[in-house]
Amino acid sequence: MEEKYDNFFTKAKEVADAIKEGIKNNDQIKIISHLDTDGITAAGIIGISLYRAEADFHIQIIRQLEENILATLSEETDHVKLFIFTDLGSGQLELVKKYIDTEATKVIILDHHPPVGTEDGVLQLNPHLFEINGSYDLSGAGVSYFATLAMDAKNLDLSALAVIGAIGDRQDKGEQGAFTGLNTRIVEDAISAKILEVKKDLRLFGRATRPIHISLEYSDPYIPSITGNRDACFKLLVELQIPLKKGDEWRTIADLTTDERTKLVSALITRSLQHGVPSEKAQSIVGNVFTLIKEKKGGILRDAREFAYCLNACGRLGYAGVGIALCMGDRGRAYKDAEEILSNYRTQLSDYLSLISDNTEKITDLENLQIFDGKGLVDQRIIGTLVSLARSSNTLSSEKVVLGIAFQEDEDFIKISGRATEKLVSMGIDVGKALSEAAAQIEGVEAGGHDIAAGARVPAEKEQEFIQLVCKNIDKQFGLAKNASTE
Numbered sequence: 121m122e123e124k125y126d127n128f129f130t131k132a133k134e135v136a137d138a139i140k141e142g143i144k145n146n147d148q149i150k151i152i153s154h155l156d157t158d159g160i161t162a163a164g165i166i167g168i169s170l171y172r173a174e175a176d177f178h179i180q181i182i183r184q185l186e187e188n189i190l191a192t193l194s195e196e197t198d199h200v201k202l203f204i205f206t207d208l209g210s211g212q213l214e215l216v217k218k219y220i221d222t223e224a225t226k227v228i229i230l231d232h233h234p235p236v237g238t239e240d241g242v243l244q245l246n247p248h249l250f251e252i253n254g255s256y257d258l259s260g261a262g263v264s265y266f267a268t269l270a271m272d273a274k275n276l277d278l279s280a281l282a283v284i285g286a287i288g289d290r291q292d293k294g295e296q297g298a299f300t301g302l303n304t305r306i307v308e309d310a311i312s313a314k315i316l317e318v319k320k321d322l323r324l325f326g327r328a329t330r331p332i333h334i335s336l337e338y339s340d341p342y343i344p345s346i347t348g349n350r351d352a353c354f355k356l357l358v359e360l361q362i363p364l365k366k367g368d369e370w371r372t373i374a375d376l377t378t379d380e381r382t383k384l385v386s387a388l389i390t391r392s393l394q395h396g397v398p399s400e401k402a403q404s405i406v407g408n409v410f411t412l413i414k415e416k417k418g419g420i421l422r423d424a425r426e427f428a429y430c431l432n433a434c435g436r437l438g439y440a441g442v443g444i445a446l447c448m449g450d451r452g453r454a455y456k457d458a459e460e461i462l463s464n465y466r467t468q469l470s471d472y473l474s475l476i477s478d479n480t481e482k483i484t485d486l487e488n489l490q491i492f493d494g495k496g497l498v499d500q501r502i503i504g505t506l507v508s509l510a511r512s513s514n515t516l517s518s519e520k521v522v523l524g525i526a527f528q529e530d531e532d533f534i535k536i537s538g539r540a541t542e543k544l545v546s547m548g549i550d551v552g553k554a555l556s557e558a559a560a561q562i563e564g565v566e567a568g569g570h571d572i573a574a575g576a577r578v579p580a581e582k583e584q585e586f587i588q589l590v591c592k593n594i595d596k597q598f599g600l601a602k603n604a605s606t607e
């Protein structure tokens with residue numbers, strides 16, 4: 121085993137011992153985690169491990185670790201004796217130390233975002249500190265998983281949640297949707313725990329739950345003349361003589377015979393190629409699919425990608441608690457709630473998508489950037505998802521960095537979500553850096569995230585100034601990328 125992994129696991133053990141020490145002392149423990157799928161699964165993983173150890177704990181899910189939240193947390197230090205931050209915290213080390221007296225209240229950070237500042241007094245497990253890639257090779261849920269595994273070997277089954285978290289953060293970017301780095305070890309753990317199965321299939325959404333034509337209609341990656349075109353999806357299936365129903369029931373992608381699957385795959389790839397989609401991208405509709413074999417067949421949690429999507433919907437629509445309950449194993453009430461949340465989320469997203477195409481005057485098109493101004497139109501919890509989605513359906517450009525803007529709840533602040541693509545990142549574009557560097561130059565702006573996706577909270581009156589700086593940074597990055605490629 122490589123030394124960097126040794127060092128990472130040694131640190132994981134140190135974290136595990138600190139958590140166990142807290143449990144032994146009957147400390148009241150508070151988990152603070154991020155609103156997205158990775159954050160929710162990370163909190164679920166720590167939550168289950170604490171529950172199993174009969175610890176006293178609470179979970180709070182937040183959008184971003186901002187100063188006002190830390191101020192509130194500091195008031196809780198009269199009873200909370202251990203804070204565990206998951207999928208956030210590394211980017212806010214200085215703020216954490218400012219508000220929490222780490223002598224009196226222990227602080228553990230389990231994160232995979234690039235650390236900013238020094239950790240003195242804080243116990244931090246983060247792949248970046250061990251030269252392990254935190255963008256693709258390990259998620260916040262993965263970091264949390266390794267900490268719980270070091271607490272107790274029976275937490276091996278929490279690996280499935282870590283897989284879901286990594287999918288949520290789009291880390292399944294190896295060949296054909298495989299994982300890389302430490303994430304592959306988590307997948308192996310989940311397989312050995314007999315809760316996960318990996319095979320190759322069409323990577324279409326709703327593979328195990330939705331009628332085939334609907335999976336095609338909502339396909340991501342985008343398939344020209346298929347995605348978003350229900351009639352064309354029907355027509356294609358009829359042409360290929362693939363029955364849509366079995367008896368009264370709609371068939372799903374998972375129900376296809378080998379023969380039908382082969383026909384459908386080759387038809388979809390051919391169509392993409394005919395429309396000029398690069399071969400590699402066209403082939404990428406086939407790849408690893410991850411099945412959670414203990415979940416109900418045909419249910420919303422059976423496919424790990426759908427489980428991830430479901431948790432994201434819960435978080436985005438303000439029902440993070442339902443997501444946590446799902447992670448903790450509630451398949452009664454929470455499951456029913458989640459089904460309803462999912463259906464609302466789909467409706468909302470498709471309404472929003474048409475909202476972008478109906479309001480093209482809200483799109484500013486610059487050389488290297490496209491900006492969609494969704495203030496007053498789009499909820500800030502959904503703006504990031506929306507600009508990504510708009511890009512995969514070609515409403516926004518895939519060749520540029522896109523920024524989405526929405527009001528925060530109080531309109532004194534705006535939320536800015538920046539998104540790159542894998543291709544842009546491979547050229548050297550880093551949206552997280554562009555946003556953070558701009559934020560550092562303007563008082564009152566908070567930013568964080570990764571090379572491919574990042575966000576900022578900006579005082580409304582600083583919007584123009586901030587965006588100009590971000591544009592400058594992005595232009596500079598594109599300039600360097602172009603120079604590098606011509607050298």
Ligand SMILES: [Mn+2]
Binds near residue numbers: 158159232259260261
């Ligand atoms: Mn994450």
